[in-house]
Amino acid sequence: MIMNWRVVRALILKYAYVCSRNTFRTMDVFFWPVMDLLVWGFLTVYMMRVNHGVPSLVTFLIAAIILWNVFYRAQQVVAVSFLDDLWSRNLINIFVAPIRTREYVGAAFIMGLVQSTIVVVLLGLLAVAFYKFNLLQLGLCFAALFGNLLLMGWAMGMLATGFILRWGPPAEALAWAVPILVQPISAVFYPVSVLPAWLQPVALCTPSAHVFEGMRQMLETGRIDPSHIWCAFLLNIVLMIACGAVFNWFLAGARRRGFLAKYAT
Amino acid sequence: MVNNVIEVRGLRKEFGNTVAVHDLNFDVRQGEILGLLGANGAGKTTTLYMLLGLTSQTRGSINIFGSTIEKNRIGILRRMNFASAYQFLPYNLKVIENLHVFAEIYEVKDSKKKMQHLLELFEVAHLGDKITGSLSSGEQTRLNLCKALLNDPQLLLLDEPTASLDPDQADKVRKVLLDLHRQQGMTIVNTSHNMLDVEELCDRILFMQHGRIVADGHTDEIKQKYKSESLEEVFITIARSSPILEKVS
Numbered sequence: 001m002i003m004n005w006r007v008v009r010a011l012i013l014k015y016a017y018v019c020s021r022n023t024f025r026t027m028d029v030f031f032w033p034v035m036d037l038l039v040w041g042f043l044t045v046y047m048m049r050v051n052h053g054v055p056s057l058v059t060f061l062i063a064a065i066i067l068w069n070v071f072y073r074a075q076q077v078v079a080v081s082f083l084d085d086l087w088s089r090n091l092i093n094i095f096v097a098p099i100r101t102r103e104y105v106g107a108a109f110i111m112g113l114v115q116s117t118i119v120v121v122l123l124g125l126l127a128v129a130f131y132k133f134n135l136l137q138l139g140l141c142f143a144a145l146f147g148n149l150l151l152m153g154w155a156m157g158m159l160a161t162g163f164i165l166r167w168g169p170p171a172e173a174l175a176w177a178v179p180i181l182v183q184p185i186s187a188v189f190y191p192v193s194v195l196p197a198w199l200q201p202v203a204l205c206t207p208s209a210h211v212f213e214g215m216r217q218m219l220e221t222g223r224i225d226p227s228h229i230w231c232a233f234l235l236n237i238v239l240m241i242a243c244g245a246v247f248n249w250f251l252a253g254a255r256r257r258g259f260l261a262k263y264a265t
Numbered sequence: 266m267v268n269n270v271i272e273v274r275g276l277r278k279e280f281g282n283t284v285a286v287h288d289l290n291f292d293v294r295q296g297e298i299l300g301l302l303g304a305n306g307a308g309k310t311t312t313l314y315m316l317l318g319l320t321s322q323t324r325g326s327i328n329i330f331g332s333t334i335e336k337n338r339i340g341i342l343r344r345m346n347f348a349s350a351y352q353f354l355p356y357n358l359k360v361i362e363n364l365h366v367f368a369e370i371y372e373v374k375d376s377k378k379k380m381q382h383l384l385e386l387f388e389v390a391h392l393g394d395k396i397t398g399s400l401s402s403g404e405q406t407r408l409n410l411c412k413a414l415l416n417d418p419q420l421l422l423l424d425e426p427t428a429s430l431d432p433d434q435a436d437k438v439r440k441v442l443l444d445l446h447r448q449q450g451m452t453i454v455n456t457s458h459n460m461l462d463v464e465e466l467c468d469r470i471l472f473m474q475h476g477r478i479v480a481d482g483h484t485d486e487i488k489q490k491y492k493s494e495s496l497e498e499v500f501i502t503i504a505r506s507s508p509i510l511e512k513v514s
């Protein structure tokens with residue numbers, strides 16, 4: 001059996017219960033992304049007025065904020081769902097239960113998809129209301145951009161969780177730091193060409209840089225070079241395999257070193 | 266023919282230069298209640314965690330239900346369960362929600378009925394709608410036991426199950442466990458510092474000291490061996506005897 005969906009559903013249910021009981025957790029979906037959109041959006045509108053800049057700059061920024069939140073939420077949910085078990089000292093109960101690693105991670109992926117979708121819908125509606133920007137103008141390619149950022153978020157979430165497994169609670173901050181670490185080279189708010197020449201090849205090794213380059217191209221010209229989508233997808237496959245291997249390696253190491261028991265008590 | 270639920274051979278665990286568990290060999294028969302005793306740091310919890318697959322061994326083998334955790338992790342874990350006084354269920358979930366999540370994970374049939382039955386058995390049925398974090402430590406311990414019995418485990422591993430219970434509740438829990446053991450033939454491995462727990466519950470005792478088994482037998486046999494009146498005396502004698510420490514070269 002590849003996945004026991006009853007187990008996956010139970011883990012999703014646990015996460016849903018945790019979120020529904022904690023008002024502050026709903027801020028992850030409804031507060032921070034909305035504040036991001038409002039602050040950066042209004043700042044751009046102001047800069048446009050002062051500098052008479054390129055009109056498409058607003059749309060670039062708004063779309064970038066929305067799409068960045070897809071990656072950020074997917075990554076966060078994977079890492080934080082593990083931290084939830086760590087914080088509540090429930091880690092042993094989970095790791096001695098008949099749960100396959102892929103079921104545990106798969107449930108976190110599904111929760112990441114759900115949260116990212118909610119954030120996109122919410123921010124999409126606010127963007128129409130406040131900036132007259134319709135996310136749907138990205139057309140069908142939006143689904144490909146969304147999917148790629150989701151994959152990258154999942155992969156980086158596994159990586160952050162792997163680090164926490166290896167270095168324990170002191171490494172919790174990495175759950176929030178990992179996405180920030182890749183943001184400068186992801187070319188979210190500026191094109192790759194803005195980066196120093198030596199950093200550009202590094203940036204093009206991240207799926208997100210291709211996604212945001214493609215997004216800007218689509219908003220500017222109304223079409224997208226399919227190579228952006230494919231490059232992002234192939235890089236994501238490599239990233240998923242690499243991060244999955246790192247996660248499994250650190251998990252085996254945590255069992256060997258007795259860390260799972262140590263962190264849980 | 267004796268049917269062993271657990272077969273441990275040459276089990277060793279090293280953490281860096283320290284040997285936590287030193288080449289253990291023991292079996293646990295089906296339907297047996299085994300007490301794993303020893304002072305703090307004797308290696309009993311590490312042994313328990315290796316049986317659960319939570320910590321991997323440096324060397325040696327653990328066979329549970331005729332298979333190893335490496336080969337058949339899910340199959341084995343489905344048939345066993347674990348409760349500890351030091352582990353908690355997610356504190357912001359209601360009692361009933363926590364049990365529901367684990368009932369789904371263990372694929373419990375007719376889970377509502379089962380949950381209700383266990384909550385009543387451990388006298389916490391009135392707490393079903395309470396947030397787990399608001400329970401007293403004794404109530405949380407009993408909730409952990411409810412979780413551990415959801416899947417009618419054939420093998421139950423307990424880490425100081427009555428540590429946070431008052432004598433009255435501890436006595437009730439021991440009686441419930443003994444009843445379940447008699448009715449279902451459940452095999453139990455129990456680590457405890459509570460000698461009354463051990464004397465009342467366990468058919469056999471393994472005394473551990475510095476990662477080694479230093480005594481193995483029935484309570485009376487062990488008392489005789491150490492010429493002691495009580496298990497507590499045996500415990501103190503063993504705990505204060507000279508340590509045989511081994512470092513990994």
